[in-house]
Amino acid sequence: MLYVTLVILAGFLTAMQSPINAGLSRTVGVLESSFVSFAGGALFLGLAMLFFGRGHIWRLTEAPSWQWIGGILGATMVLSSIIAVPRIGVLATALAMIFGNLLMAAIIDNYGWFGVPVTPFGWHRLLGFVLVLAGLALVFRR
Structure with missing residues (x-):
């Protein structure tokens, strides 16, 4: 924690x-x-x-x-x-940066790049991406 x-x-x-x-x-x-x-x-x-x-x-x-x-x-x-x-704006910038961060983190975890343990990409991670994309769409909506 x-x-x-x-x-x-x-x-x-x-x-x-x-x-x-x-x-x-x-x-x-x-x-x-x-x-x-x-x-x-x-x-x-x-x-x-x-x-x-x-x-x-x-x-x-x-x-x-x-x-x-x-x-x-x-x-x-x-x-x-x-x-x-x-x-x-700050929120849209942060959310877009977080999405990019999550995408690269998933790739790194999936392949174990840079010496991190391999954590396979599964449906639950895909669902997380879909939800983040939905949040990004809502934040950009005016």
Whole structure:
């Protein structure tokens, strides 16, 4: 339950991040707002790593290079939300992002990519997708 609560909190923060970054983009620009978001996050995590880290950052070169792209993926997500929020709103942006997230998560689980356990795609997951799509259609309906 602790992990579910933690992820729900992360969802709250992500929903807040999108309109905050979109607001900043009106003042400084879209790419600049994305940069400020990631620079602030990097500074925060750098300090947390300095004080609470386990001290293994120097082993980074031992990791496969494809594992280094997480920041690029996150930057793409932030940039996309900054562009979308002023045009389609926070809820529609979040729901569309959640749908994309769920779709890729189902593919990753089904095939066990990136070292996660295989969780086959079944009818119950398909029903979940149909319900999310229905919710997306309702949110976009004016």
